Amino acid sequence: MHEISICESLLKTALAELGRQAPGARLLKVRVAVGALRQVVPESLHFAYEALSAGTRAAGSKLEILPIPVAARCRRCGWEGAIEGRLFYCGACRAAEIEIVRGKELYLESLEIDDDGAE
Numbered sequence: 001m002h003e004i005s006i007c008e009s010l011l012k013t014a015l016a017e018l019g020r021q022a023p024g025a026r027l028l029k030v031r032v033a034v035g036a037l038r039q040v041v042p043e044s045l046h047f048a049y050e051a052l053s054a055g056t057r058a059a060g061s062k063l064e065i066l067p068i069p070v071a072a073r074c075r076r077c078g079w080e081g082a083i084e085g086r087l088f089y090c091g092a093c094r095a096a097e098i099e100i101v102r103g104k105e106l107y108l109e110s111l112e113i114d115d116d117g118a119e
């Protein structure tokens with residue numbers, strides 16, 4: 001389950017960011033952008049997040065996954081658009097010489113922090 005190692009690094013980044021932005025505040029939500037090509041199973045990522053955040057300052061916070069669909073650009077005609085399903089070819093000229101421009105993302109999009117709770 002590669003979601004565990006993905007989650008470990010996301011959580012590490014989130015906690016470091018929390019410490020930098022608001023050391024006394026509580027983490028409410030972590031928003032993560034995940035490209036469709038990353039083959040991340042959302043349920044597994046949620047499960048890993050819950051397990052790994054327990055006992056840290058992120059405990060009790062929610063993980064929100066923003067799925068990013070696959071998009072490509074055609075090297076032959078310049079078309080750019082979403083790729084549906086598993087067939088990777090140009091949506092205009094059907095050429096196979098396409099370049100993936102979206103869908104490989106995996107990053108921390110934003111944090112929701114409870115500033116009011118800080119004392």
Ligand SMILES: [Zn+2]
Pocket residue numbers: 074075076077078079090091092093094095
């Ligand atoms: Zn094309």
